[in-house]
Amino acid sequence: MREHPSVRVQRADLRRFVQAVFQSCGVPEPQSRTAAEVLCYADENGFDTHGVANLERIYVARLQDGRVDPLAAPAIVAETPATAVLDANDGLGLVAGARAMELAMEKARQTGIGCVVVRRSSHFGSAGYYTQQAQDAGMIGMAMTNLGSQTIARPLGGSVNMIGTNPIAVSAPAGQLPPFVLDMSTTVVATGKIRAAQRRGEAIPEGWLIDDEGQPVTDPRAYDEGTGHLQMLGGALETGGAKGYGLGLMVDIFCGILSGANVGPDPMLLRPEGQQQAKEDQNIGHFFLALHVEAFCPQAEFRTRMDSMLQTLLNCPAAAPATQVVYPGYLEAMGRRDGNQVQLDGAVFEQLASLAKRLGLNELPMTREVVQS
């Protein structure tokens, strides 16, 4: 892949373009606006691996080949005062996810907490978008997703991939300071970071991949070649690998088992070659939790206490080689200061331009500004 310098585009232009792409794939206007907002959130917050870089490969491809139904509407199939199960009916995870968190928040306003799980969904972008929905309303939000039966990593000590990257996100509002936003895969890294190193021809740190004997692998190409195996958070058993493995399984239980979606550890994986079905990221499950802060303590008190805790962390003297102590969400908020612009990888911008042409969208409705590196 040629290297392109990064570019900056107007945030509103990017959202409008992405919405136009979804609409050209048959997604109705309001849903396509939601989908664009969720997808662009990732790029607006520096999670490039979960944003418009996936627009064509994941979303357009599935909308066009019928694996994702552009007209699907999420339906409530079970409900209590504080919980619900949504069936996304094979629609966009981006739309079902936003609707599910809204519903969790409505319930939290009534009962103090709301919990909504989703089945038959698809890739929902960045988990942090949904927790931010809750945070914007002064609530604590939690969001998780599994990858259906798509498998990325091995169970601890195992030799067959059985678990996805299974991310967990949590947001909590603060007062004067940027909110706490944790958005993490339960693997050591997301696979996008391995592929980025591969593109740049760089070695990866020890701890990301191991070979069949459990030895560290630093060549990122080993991942796609199947000789380097992505570790769960914590790595080996003696450095806490059972914890990352356990968190990944917890995500499959909350998102998959509870909702009726697929999960990573599927018996089909152990059938002889040829009798396995495709390990598809279909029938993905999500889990959303919204906690109404006011049910626990006054909102202002919560925010003051958050500020005190977060400011203490920011004030912590750094130890070498670090130069600054931050908390999850802080750097993203700093990077968002010019809220009108979004930085994109140059290659991703070129992909969007060629996608626009192929979809017959007259032109890429964005002016770009080349970023000096």
Place this chain on the structure above:
Amino acid sequence: MREHPSVRVQRADLRRFVQAVFQSCGVPEPQSRTAAEVLCYADENGFDTHGVANLERIYVARLQDGRVDPLAAPAIVAETPATAVLDANDGLGLVAGARAMELAMEKARQTGIGCVVVRRSSHFGSAGYYTQQAQDAGMIGMAMTNLGSQTIARPLGGSVNMIGTNPIAVSAPAGQLPPFVLDMSTTVVATGKIRAAQRRGEAIPEGWLIDDEGQPVTDPRAYDEGTGHLQMLGGALETGGAKGYGLGLMVDIFCGILSGANVGPDPMLLRPEGQQQAKEDQNIGHFFLALHVEAFCPQAEFRTRMDSMLQTLLNCPAAAPATQVVYPGYLEAMGRRDGNQVQLDGAVFEQLASLAKRLGLNELPMTREVVQS
């Protein structure tokens, strides 16, 4: 410390003895029975670092010097249909925790999910006890605790300890197979494992401790000497350390900020020496969540799906150097097969014997059987 061979005692004897200890410290009969059950759970399930080894040092000491009130009753200070805030009134965390999870479960039966936070509590033992309460009733349970303002680990890149070991536990019922029970600190290891290596005069694996320059430390004595700093799960930034750090902070938000308990990152930590208050594990906060499985899907279906997932993991062929793939909770359940006996460290048994004498409990009402090692 002299080395003693391990011993086995009758489970019922141990519980009865621990209850007698709590009663002799002024804890009323029903509460002392609960406290004994919670504390012994740790030993019965192989979490020795959180069980009767702490009976004298943590519980008896605090009950005797007045930091923990033996007569305190947890009081509900805020409540909605699905949530509550409990004030433990400086009583035993073991008692407040069990009551809080019961309340969360009562609420979950009504609204599908129950969430209870606790403030002004104290050390609650092993988080897994509480999630097992939920699991025993066919629910999914989640429990977390912070350590009040007691600090064990540094924020990522920082040079001052600001975070506790902040554990997270999750249990989910299965059918024929042992339940899923994840019970983990958000640091690389619990401090008890470092001290155990110190007692045995053994080196610890790289990844647990780092020095002031971020280099690995394998001498366990460095931890108590203050020259080896415990890492959060994931270790350094490049191997996911921001995730363990974020999870630790999430626990402080859920347990401390939301309930009004103390948290690790307290501004007092950055005052000049001499102006700091003692970093006490007082006013600890806990967080409990119970999910009523029936609100989401039929119980039998849930258990069948759990069994399928867990059996697939057990069937996964092992990669060297591992010999078997298991899941969180499996080995503990296998170790519990002789449910009438509990194995104790010989030194811990001797501590209990001398505690019995000091408290004027006529004799240690346990027969022991020496374990051949």
